[in-house]
Amino acid sequence: SYVLTQPPSVSVAPGQTARITCGGNNIGSKSVHWYQQKPGQAPVLVVYDDSDRPSGIPERFSGSNSGNTATLTISRVEAGDEADYYCQVWDSSRDHVVFGGGTKLTVV
Amino acid sequence: QLVESGGGLVQPGGSLRISCAASGFTFSFYEMKWVRQAPGKGLEWASYISSSGSSMYYVDSVKGRFTISRDNAKNSLYLQMNSLRAEDTAVYYCARIRSGAARPGKYYYYMDVWGKGTTVTVSS
Numbered sequence: 001s002y003v004l005t006q007p008p009s010v011s012v013a014p015g016q017t018a019r020i021t022c023g024g025n026n027i028g029s030k031s032v033h034w035y036q037q038k039p040g041q042a043p044v045l046v047v048y049d050d051s052d053r054p055s056g057i058p059e060r061f062s063g064s065n066s067g068n069t070a071t072l073t074i075s076r077v078e079a080g081d082e083a084d085y086y087c088q089v090w091d092s093s094r095d096h097v098v099f100g101g102g103t104k105l106t107v108v
Numbered sequence: 109q110l111v112e113s114g115g116g117l118v119q120p121g122g123s124l125r126i127s128c129a130a131s132g133f134t135f136s137f138y139e140m141k142w143v144r145q146a147p148g149k150g151l152e153w154a155s156y157i158s159s160s161g162s163s164m165y166y167v168d169s170v171k172g173r174f175t176i177s178r179d180n181a182k183n184s185l186y187l188q189m190n191s192l193r194a195e196d197t198a199v200y201y202c203a204r205i206r207s208g209a210a211r212p213g214k215y216y217y218y219m220d221v222w223g224k225g226t227t228v229t230v231s232s
Contacts (some may be wrong), residue, residue, distance in 0.1 A: 042224050088219075
């Protein structure tokens with residue numbers, strides 16, 4: 001089955017740029033989506049279809065996808081961005097959703 | 109908006125039915141999913157149902173034990189869970205699915221609206 005690999009943790013200082021990667025075999029050929037989950041809360045979609053943002057999501061959140069890596073970029077990081085972030089794709093070979101293992105973003 | 113209910117503590121081997129009430133959109137137009145999250149773990153899809161309710165799919169670990177259903181007249185989604193095991197302990201989220209082909213050869217499938225979740229604990 002298709003596997004998505006995310007780093008367990010990423011740390012960044014306030015005001016800097018955070019980049020969270022999601023690796024997968026030829027992931028650039030797939031549509032990648034990203035979710036933010038704060039402690040005790042439900043996931044929230046922050047980027048869909050590689051680089052589109054739902055309404056209400058700040059422009060500071062952006063995505064890219066090429067080759068074997070998709071990236072969620074958070075510019076001008078704020079303390080409120082601390083959360084777990086999950087990437088997700090559709091695995092057409094098994095007709096089901098695949099999630100990455102999640103990355104904990106810490107704002108230090 | 110999606111609001112789950114019905115979670116609780118159940119003994120191993122027991123049964124539980126959780127529900128999800130939808131509002132603010134035309135429920136019958138959308139495919140739906142149950143996604144679960146074990147304590148301290150990541151997200152895992154558990155079950156899927158088509159907009160009409162005619163197609164259902166399950167992750168291998170729950171096949172034969174869980175049954176997903178919906179009542180479009182009541183704007184409600186359900187998950188009947190039987191023969192529960194300790195490893196089914198999780199927060200269960202219902203989620204609305206968006207799917208299609210934005211560009212030729214690239215199919216998108218994601219969950220754009222999530223409920224707050226209901227907690228299911230399987231323990232003696």
